[in-house]
């Protein structure tokens with residue numbers, strides 16, 4: 001029996017239901033002071049829900065909770081609101097941009113200090129000190145709109161660290177972050193732990209967390225397992241595989257070499273963003289930020305190509321340039337034709353794009369209608385004919401019992417698979433897929449990549465971005481890297 | 492000088508001033524008020540000349556259109572026109588009627604922009620929270636939304652593009668991208684409120700920016716409406 | 728009636744939706760100005776903005792539908808106006824008053840049904856009352872008494888039609904689809920009561 005004051009977090013017999021279903025079933029666990037714990041589980045297993053319960057979002061904002069106690073640092077917080085609990089727990093969320101409400105990091109930090117009722121005269125000094133501690137003074141006055149994903153994550157970290165609390169929860173802090181930022185971050189975390197704080201991390205990439213104290217696993221039956229209590233490595237591995245958190249890497253289907261026909265050519269493409277800034281009364285300045293300089297590359301028909309590079313380097317912007325909606329110089333040719341000479345409709349009928357955030361593409365209120373809409377957008381079909389065909393496709397891809405469900409409430413993994421599916425019923429030649437495995441568990445990631453792989457075998461050309469090196473190595477025929485504004489082939 | 496007026500005082504002064512102006516019907520008063528506003532605008536450090544010019548174009552246009560409507564379709568003219576089909580002449584009652592209507596709209600607009608172009612959003616919200624008892628939640632919700640404007644704009648373009656790449660054409664007044672945007676805003680509001688509250692945001696907090704009411708603020712809030720009233724009911 | 732206080736989330740939703748509509752308002756202003764330019768030589772410039780008038784009530788009716796608490800329509804209109812002012816709207820402080828009046832207009836029918844009915848009928852009534860109230864207010868502002876009654880009547884008819892289309896029909900349609908998408912809060916809450 002541990003003494004009370006050694007515990008940072010203690011949850012006893014927690015059950016929770018929302019949307020008419022039990023999401024968490026009699027879960028108990030504890031986190032010690034100075035301990036760092038990984039919470040893993042398949043997509044939609046309820047990890048974020050559990051985090052939201054600990055910080056008090058649920059049941060204040062919905063759902064039904066049943067618990068004997070939730071204690072943070074020995075204090076019972078069960079009946080406290082989010083605001084009250086903010087004095088004992090701080091969080092970093094999946095989407096960093098939407099966790100800032102002010103315009104710049106300086107304002108955001110002041111906002112946090114104001115919330116904690118610090119003396120207004122001391123705020124500026126505190127902010128400066130903190131920024132210096134993290135070597136981020138250069139970020140203080142830049143607008144959040146101009147920061148890259150990695151910089152936003154670092155900013156989110158400072159915000160969490162500004163006020164002294166015993167417990168931190170980080171929900172997929174690395175979902176969109178490159179290797180370098182990640183290492184920085186892990187250093188910050190170790191520093192926190194050294195100061196006696198406790199950290200709960202939620203992540204799909206379990207491999208990078210071998211160094212943490214314990215792994216907790218939330219399984220598909222809403223039960224929590226402490227993997228450190230399991231006797232053998234094999235039972236552990238079996239459980240992780242069963243829950244789809246790790247998969248056998250060997251099972252990637254190999255393909256024959258693709259044809260030599262060139263589908264897409266980038267000829268001396270320079271990518272930039274323009275922004276007009278009002279300096280003062282009379283001065284107006286147009287700032288041009290160059291993202292990529294003079295890129296050349298070709299994609300062969302039927303190839304599966306990866307585009308990698310740190311966050312904010314311009315991968316998504318390059319995709320948009322290929323769709324002619326982001327400014328560029330030079331020439332991009334599709335099947336030998338300059339895309340600037342193509343009518344938008346023609347261009348869009350040849351190129352498909354799956355967004356970083358898949359839910360952007362949905363417009364209907366159930367999965368079947370969404371599929372029907374996709375089908376009828378490409379060919380004239382009778383209503384019932386389209387419906388039959390849509391059902392067929394959905395059945396093939398294990399959506400059969402989801403046909404009448406709203407795409408908006410599906411888990412992210414399912415949303416992304418549906419988005420890919422909707423994108424592929426047309427007869428596009430080129431498919432651009434932005435971060436296909438963002439926030440996915442290994443099993444879902446594999447399903448999506450297998451689908452892309454299969455499409456390429458049928459002659460579609462695919463270009464995808466990813467921060468996940470293993471995945472890129474396993475699937476891509478070619479890998480291009482954006483580095484210091486240049487695009488170079490690394491494989 | 493108008494820049495340093497407390498935003499709440501400025502709001503009250505301009506608001507009451509505008510309402511009193513609404514009760515006067517002389518084109519002379521309208522013109523004087525419009526000139527006064529122009530003075531405010533020119534002396535302000537916050538107005539950008541190009542913005543000012545850009546905004547003056549539609550204002551002038553609208554005022555002109557009211558002028559013509561008031562001239563050609565004045566209520567007296569209408570009665571008159573029923574009797575004999577005369578062409579409106581540039582002198583006389585109808586012309587003055589048009590002038591009244593046109594300058595009225597013009598002076599309203601000038602009061603409007605001399606307020607909106609010279610007020611800083613952050614100060615306005617801080618002042619409303621501190622002096623006008625606007626709930627903290629409301630004030631910060633507005634600031635947050637303004638800070639996210641360019642992101643929302645980008646999101647909007649994306650949701651249109653997302654439809655187009657699915658080979659679905661987007662017409663003007665199409666509800667599809669609108670619908671997607673609404674859903675995203677519901678989601679964003681959930682995430683943002685969680686993020687803010689878990690950073691300790693509540694009504695009970697301090698603010699670094701302190702807005703105060705000084706004597707000249709009261710002078711403005713009382714003085715501007717008084718001036719307009721005197722001009723309207725005593726002078727002209 | 729849901730008497731719970733407005734939460735931060737409610738306020739944020741109102742503000743975000745106002746920003747989304749801000750862009751639409753701007754488009755409507757451009758379109759209106761263009762139409763005004765065309766009509767001015769005929770002395771009919773005052774009609775320029777009327778076909779788009781219903782767009783100004785949309786944010787209020789949509790948030791009322793989404794949040795379902797008292798005063799939401801009015802507060803949304805005021806927030807939208809404040810945001811417009813800060814982004815440099817030309818009628819400045821006056822839009823605050825206009826907004827308040829429009830918000831009241833949108834809200835009356837919902838208030839009369841104790842914020843419990845959200846049918847097409849109520850939406851249309853809301854469009855009607857918003858059109859009438861805003862007509863009275865602009866009537867004062869632009870001194871409609873100085874204009875030919877036929878012009879004034881035309882203004883009213885066009886505004887009413889615009890309001891019925893944008894506020895009564897289009898907004899309600901979007902809201903119904905949002906309902907179907909299953910993301911709205913009140914769905915969750917009623918779901919819990921049934922269990």
Ligand SMILES: Nc1ncnc2c1ncn2[C@@H]1O[C@H](COP(=O)(O)OP(=O)(O)OP(=O)(O)O)[C@@H](O)[C@H]1O
Nearest residue numbers: 018019042043044045046047048049409410411412
């Ligand atoms: N407000 C809600 N209404 C209905 N269902 C919900 C709601 N919130 C979450 N769910 C459901 O609860 C389940 C768990 O969701 P949660 O976001 O906690 O998963 P997760 O483990 O964090 O997944 P991921 O790894 O994809 O982030 C999902 O199936 C989701 O659809």
Ligand SMILES: Nc1ncnc2c1ncn2[C@@H]1O[C@H](COP(=O)(O)OP(=O)(O)OP(=O)(O)O)[C@@H](O)[C@H]1O
Nearest residue numbers: 145146147148149273310311312313314315316317
């Ligand atoms: N419309 C725009 N206007 C101005 N700047 C932009 C615009 N879109 C993106 N940027 C900026 O361009 C840079 C590259 O953005 P982009 O989204 O292409 O990066 P990315 O490589 O896809 O990053 P991530 O891996 O985080 O998705 C970023 O710094 C971003 O802030």
Ligand SMILES: [Mg+2]
Nearest residue numbers: 047048049171
């Ligand atoms: Mg999650």
Ligand SMILES: [Mg+2]
Nearest residue numbers: 315316356434
């Ligand atoms: Mg990207």
